[in-house]
Amino acid sequence: MPVLVMKFGGTSVANLDRIRRAAKRVGVEVAKGYDVIVIVSAMSGKTNELVGWVDEISPLYDAREYDAVVSSGENVTAGLMALTLQEMDIPARSWQGWQVPLITTSAHSAARIEEIPTDNINQKFAEGMKVAVVAGFQGISPEGRITTLGRGGSDTTAVAFAAAFGAERCDIYTDVDGVYTTDPRICSKARKLDKISFEEMLELASLGAKVLQTRSVELAMRYKVKLRVLSSFEEQSDAAGTLVCDEEEIMESNVVSGVAYSRDEAQMTLLSVADRPGIAATIFGALSDAGVVVDMIVQDISEEGRTNMTFSLPVDQVKRAEKAMNEIKGVALNFDVLQIEPDVAKVSVVGIGMRSQSGVAAKMFKVLSDEGINIKVITTSEIKISVLIERKYMELAVQALHDAFELDKAA
């Protein structure tokens, strides 16, 4: 029998009615002849409640106990889903992470999956079981302790099961009906994409994070797992939602697939830094040691042995970065002034079509210029162009770029 993996997020199993609705969706796939592996999250709100208790007891908690506590929500929904399916006369049983066993590293609360043995579940399929319900987000360490995969980890569980069982597809049921060309709350013309490539999905992380955990997309790309994102709140046809897949499977696509943004950025510039080998390592080593996550980096052309170094970072890390720079000033580093611009945002256009078609960057810069928006920093990758602009222009920039690249129209 072909295997299908179906993952239901917290809002899709928030109460018994929603669990029944999800179970009906599973029943539809079973009727088509699939052996189904269902991955469930905790009922929405439950994990937050458990995390809140742990935080209240112990701000610097033992991550092994944290994992033992917060993994319990998924066990409840796994059992309830199995019972609901049985009530529909569909042979089903639940598995907790340690029962599979889904073996992970010992990095508690951020564990990585090492191995998913398939014998146990495949034997039950062979004996006539139609649905294996697996508690998402959790696993077991080599020491026999319960681990969790980090928030949103159930998506990663689902993709890992799809890879291990050679599933035909991994369907991620959530509270949105797919991946959009941009955030519909910012741009009313945002359009749902029928298909998107793994690479684009990763670059659209700032949009995609709301839909799919980034690690699950990386894993799907590595193991060529067809991922589908769709809503559990609507009646679905087979073509519903967004398919995240290999780019070869996307026949036609726009040059640009989406416009992403990141609102709360800041920009820092070190003016007149001595331009000598190792200076970048000194600056960014100190920032890394201070726990600052630097995104874009630009170094000006050197003049008379001195240069300016500009970088962007999350706005809530500015104080830490400023402290780190002032601590090494005059010791490991000389610069004149530290300029800080706390009110910037990042806007990006993403598309695999950019590989074969030039002029995207030029068009993007002209669109922004026509709107009177000044570009502060530019970075590019093979399939993405990002610019740092003043935050107040962010919505305007997203809308203008969405229009200019005609993202409201399908390819």
Place this chain on the structure above:
Amino acid sequence: MPVLVMKFGGTSVANLDRIRRAAKRVGVEVAKGYDVIVIVSAMSGKTNELVGWVDEISPLYDAREYDAVVSSGENVTAGLMALTLQEMDIPARSWQGWQVPLITTSAHSAARIEEIPTDNINQKFAEGMKVAVVAGFQGISPEGRITTLGRGGSDTTAVAFAAAFGAERCDIYTDVDGVYTTDPRICSKARKLDKISFEEMLELASLGAKVLQTRSVELAMRYKVKLRVLSSFEEQSDAAGTLVCDEEEIMESNVVSGVAYSRDEAQMTLLSVADRPGIAATIFGALSDAGVVVDMIVQDISEEGRTNMTFSLPVDQVKRAEKAMNEIKGVALNFDVLQIEPDVAKVSVVGIGMRSQSGVAAKMFKVLSDEGINIKVITTSEIKISVLIERKYMELAVQALHDAFELDKAA
């Protein structure tokens, strides 16, 4: 190091404040030099919520999935208790049933404990851990599925751990401060007992059920585990609560230790049954098949080959019993009339002193007679005398017997 087992029920871990209070009690015992095994229930209300969901989904649920769902509450409190102890600088970690592993039979939702290996936890004690926090109520079947021990099963978990680890004592922390001579809500003179024997505790089940699961008392008696029942809501001295122990350890005791009652009983009488061999087996076999739990049985002296058969049963099983009797009437059984008295109650006096001192029964009957209470049925065991009386006299009977046997005064 001597080992102490401490069990905290649902009301004693109902929220983070109560968990902190319980952890402080554990800290006191650790400071005395004990290695402590803490058994926790789920936060009060949690298990009922989970059971409610299972019942709503599936009235005839798969008990394996029921167990997987309802066992999750204990996992949460075990982790939270371990974190709370760690925060007090007491080395602690949590164990779920399958991690111990606490091996049980496969009788899901009513499993019996088969084995508790001690190596794993003892090794951690040897490495400096001071407290092992174990999720109560749950275990693992030989098939690797999660099992539960039935409601109140955490008491049984606690006693089983005390037996396996040769604990000095098993302290059951609950919301009452011990075992009373009778129910204080019925008799204001009820007195807390300092000590009670295992045998008496078992006979006082109708009182004790509110305090201790009957199975836990049986297990404690078999393995000679000293059980102490005490309140987690009061500051405790070492002498607090009630010690349930071997009768040899009770130097002095009243002839009668307590007065127990069971309010919702009914009495049925089959008039003029043919008195021939096998007739009792026919009647009580049919009742057992119908799921009726019969308590007291009395057969009148036979006259002219016919007799009357009287028995008591829970009042909510009367309809089922009536149906079962009418179904075999004229087929396997002949009787004239089926008399039903739905408004009766059972009152019992219990005491190991009755073994060596006669006259308890006579005194009991006189006390009831003096109050004008008619006795319908009598049964006796070595340490207990029970009578069935009209329900409206129950409180009066309990109070009169409590006074007559001077249970308000210590021995």
